[in-house]
Every structure is written in structure tokens, then in C-alpha cells.
Amino acid sequence: MSFIPANESRFFIWFFDRYTRWALKRRFKQLWIKQEYEPGPTDRTVYFLNHNLWWDGLIPLYLNRELFQQNARAIMEDKQMQQYTFFSKIGAFSINLENPRAAVTSLRYALKSMDREQASLFIYPEGTITPPSEKRPDFKPGLAWLYQQTKEVDFVPIAIYSQNLRSSKSELHISIGKKVNHDKLMSKSKLTGLLEEDIHQLLLQTRKTAGFEDEGFSHQF
Template identity: 40%
Template sequence: MITAKKSRWFRRFFHFYNTNWLLRRSFYNIHLKGHFPQTDRPLILMANHSSWWDGLISFYLSEKCVHHDSYAMMAEEGISAFPFFRKIGAFSVNPSNPRSLIQSLNYARTKLIPHQAVWMFPQGAEEHLEKRPLGFKPGVAYLLENEPEAIVVPITYYYTFRHEQRPELFIEVGPGLSFKDKMTQERKELTTILEHLLTSQLDKQKQYIIQERIEEYSSLIRGNRTASEWLDTFKKRWRKR
């Protein structure tokens, strides 16, 4: 497997580039609901995976909102093609190779210490946002079996077009949960509980967004002005002449 090799200066550079070039130019607005836990216990940041953007959004949250030193699993072919991701905390996983998969999970365990966090996408691959069931793999349950002190934070990403030229992203951070009292359950049962938890949060989030009930969200990143906004400004100035 390929381990992470963090670089502080590169993380700062890439955070600036990611925020001000990639995200602001690509999204009309990125909204956030909820808060990351204020604790020194290790965190498993468990998110759904439906878009190429998920990794870059997770890195942005790690730098801006998460109070822990964060790491993330990334497909081996991706990290081989773009090794600079190692410098922002990515390490490889190859689900098709059982031995390599265990190596990656055991490496993730070493990162679950106080004040550190690991991002996990339990679906194992990008799946359509509306696909059900989510189809969780047992990686998070495996980590909890070995690191029961870890807090699981359910995070859902919902991408959508609303009323503007560019898409919007709604991020919901659920309350941090301890599964220490559920360690007597089988790994398969625990995986089912985790999948149901994230599915329920994602489905409720979807319904609230459809109903335009977004008052609990705050704007995390406001994108650059759209063509329609520039045109509207031009029209207003023209009328004043």
C-alpha cells in the first residue's frame, strides 16, 4: 500500500488553490449544517460517496472545520496517478486485493489516536446519489472493533441544481456517536447499523432540500458570480444611464 506523506506547506498551498480556484469556480454555493465534535478522541468521518468532488470537499472541511489532524483512504490507482494527494493526507486502498485491504485498514488504525481523524467512504466506490441501498463495506466496523474509543461522525453530501447556473452542495454533519457499547455485535450487524444511520440522514436531508427548508444551513463557500448575475448587474447600470 501507499502511505500518506503529509507536507504542511503543500497543504496550505493546495487549500488555497482548492478553495479559491476549484470550488468557487465550480459551485454556486456550498452549504453546511451541523458541527464537528469538540473532543480529543479519534474521529471516523463517515461519508457517502457519489461524486469526484467528495475528496476535495473532505480536504476543504479537514482544513477549515475539523479540529483533528485528518487522513483519508483513496483508491490505489488514483493515488498512483496523482501522488501529490499523499501530501494532504491520502493513503491507498485496493479493495480487490484482500491482503492489501487489511494493510490499509490496519494503517488507518494507526491514525486513530487522540486529535486525529480518518475519512472513510464505506460504499467503497462512487455510486449514484440516489442509489439505495448504499451498500456499505465493513471497513468502518473493522476499525471500531479495534479502536472502540473512536467517535463516528456521519456526514452526507447532497449535490443539486436549484435556481442558478451552477450546482450547489449541501453538507450535513450529524452528531458524533460512540459505538463502544455495541462492540458485542457482529461486524455485519454493526455495518448494517452504520449504513442505516447514514441512509436515514441522507434521505431526510434530500426531502428538506426539495422542500426548500434550508434555514439551518449556513453558507460555507459562496461561489464566483454567474453569467446571469453579471448580466443583471450590467442591465441595472445600463438603466441608470
């Protein structure tokens, strides 16, 4: 499949912002957010997230419009982009995970995207939806490559967790962690392991309180 670039449309972003808010409220009983990172007016940020829900494709739009208000884009598997072509209109671009050479094209495009003012990028480093697990996630190497190639860009983990402890209708908890600080000179494999652990620990912390005390979370709806 050929590379699909982002092709933002103000109308599509406006429309899907409203659709996303409606859809999340319809699907989830409550939405809770814990935020330890807030970008400044000149900050550029790469957000990396676990990938366990179909809804993950819409969550970045909600977070950016509601909290971050940056010039956001997202990486999306090319098979999904072919099926849901409108995602390019809200800032997504494709990556072919089965072809390493094609994947490099997408990563270079991502790197160039971070040159924009107030740029941000949402990436699901697992590459595909995986079943929820207490094990450490398994990331593709692209996130570590981006981390090594960027300068003055914050990398921030975001944990997404859905639970049914209080109701038959799921509640959604989103934990936005602190920016990470790893040595860019270490090997790509070691760096990937540290980034995996960043998400893993954030997810474990989220599961400890989500649906029980909700400590540190603010109620969105």
C-alpha cells in the same frame, strides 16, 4: 499495487487548502453546511461519507481546515492514488479493494493512525464513486472493523448532496451528523448495516430541505 502511505507536507496542505477553496467556489454556486458534531481539543474522530461526486476527494481537506482542525488523514483507492500521487502529501493513504489481504494492511495503518493526538480519518465506505440513489448505500466491511477495533474514537456520518433546483449551477449541501453509538460486540455484517443506515437517514433528511428551506444549514459562500 504496493501500499502508499500518507506523507504529509505542510506546503502541499497549505497549497491545496487554497486550491480547494477556489475550486469549490468556481464549481458550485453555493455551499451549505449543517453541523451537529464538533470535535473537542482531545477528541479523535472517524468521519464516514457517501461517495457520489468527483469532488469528494477534496471535501475532507476543506472540512478539516475550515471546521474540525484535527490531525486528518483519508483512505483512498490505490488506483486513484496512482493517478493523483499528490494526495499522499495532503494525508491520504491507499487501499487495494480488490485484494483483501492488502486491504488489511491499509486498515491496520488506519488504526495506527488513530493513535496520534487529535487524529481524524475520512473514509468513503462504498469504496468507489456510485450514482446518487435513495436506496441505502452498500458499504465495504472495513468501516465496521475499524469501529470494533478502536477505543475512545468518535464515528461521525457526513452526507454530501448536490442539487440544481435553484440554478443551472449546482449547490452543494454537506450534513455533519451526530456521533453514532452502536454495540461493538454485534456481528460485523449487522454493524455495517447500521452504519449504512446512519448515512442513508442523514442523506434523506438532507434531501428534504436542500434547495427548499435549507433548514439548519449555514451558508459558507
